Amino acid sequence: xxxxxxxxxxxxxxxxxxxxxxxxxxxxxxxxxxxxxxxxxxxxxxxxxxxxxxxxxxxxxxxxxxxxxxxxxxxxxxxxxxxxxxxxxxxxxxxxxxxxxxxxxxxxxxxxxxxxxxxxxxxxxxxxxxxxxxxxxxxxxxxxxxxxxxxxxxxxxxxxxxxxxxxxxxxxxxxxxxxxxxxxxxxxxxxxxxxxxxxxxxxxxxxxxxxxxxxxxxxxxxxxxxxxxxxxxxxxxxxxxx
Numbered sequence: 521x522x523x524x525x526x527x528x529x530x531x532x533x534x535x536x537x538x539x540x541x542x543x544x545x546x547x548x549x550x551x552x553x554x555x556x557x558x559x560x561x562x563x564x565x566x567x568x569x570x571x572x573x574x575x576x577x578x579x580x581x582x583x584x585x586x587x588x589x590x591x592x593x594x595x596x597x598x599x600x601x602x603x604x605x606x607x608x609x610x611x612x613x614x615x616x617x618x619x620x621x622x623x624x625x626x627x628x629x630x631x632x633x634x635x636x637x638x639x640x641x642x643x644x645x646x647x648x649x650x651x652x653x654x655x656x657x658x659x660x661x662x663x664x665x666x667x668x669x670x671x672x673x674x675x676x677x678x679x680x681x682x683x684x685x686x687x688x689x690x691x692x693x694x695x696x697x698x699x700x701x702x703x704x705x706x707x708x709x710x711x712x713x714x715x716x717x718x719x720x721x722x723x724x725x726x727x728x729x730x731x732x733x734x735x736x737x738x739x740x741x742x743x744x745x746x747x748x749x750x751x752x753x754x755x756x757x758x759x760x761x762x
Contacts, residue, residue, distance in 0.1 A: 594642030
């Protein structure tokens with residue numbers, strides 16, 4: 521199954537080449553099966569830097585499941601899309617005088633490098649959420665880096681050893697950009713309760729109405745102070761008329 525994207529038989533040029541290939545495949549399967557245990561130990565190691573409270577078992581299991589799911593998605597994407605496109609590009613340079621004789625060890629190294637790269641790339645949402653847990657991103661800061669992420673994704677696709685043609689480079693950059701957009705949505709949802717808690721609470725209506733009522737009660741006192749003055753003015757006018 522691992523050699524299916526190549527479409528040709530593999531060879532080994534040492535007496536123990538076949539055994540070495542089977543051993544490497546067995547080690548790969550063992551690493552994949554032990555990945556949840558490694559993730560559990562890694563989470564427990566970095567847990568003191570994340571928060572003052574100890575993570576619950578459900579939270580740890582959720583992070584492990586998300587990481588394994590993202591890794592599997594990256595491996596499947598690389599095996600079904602990136603690896604066939606890359607092998608097809610390299611096979612186009614073979615001519616009649618020069619025929620490929622690919623060894624099992626070299627093909628295994630090329631394939632595992634491709635699969636492991638995308639298993640790590642697909643961890644981008646989980647890594648950004650981890651950084652947001654340690655130090656929360658300021659609101660509106662991450663969308664400003666969208667253009668930097670687009671340029672950086674094509675730069676990563678340019679330096680990888682299995683992406684020399686423009687089509688494969690575009691196929692590599694596309695999931696990086698998509699994962700960044702998914703990370704923005706997840707971080708926005710994670711910071712939503714914090715934003716609600718940081719909003720100022722409105723003042724009670726009783727504290728606002730009380731000064732208004734006191735001001736209304738003080739208004740009738742002004743005409744009482746002005747009435748004696750009007751009476752004195754009216755009296756002077758009557759004296760002058762008399």
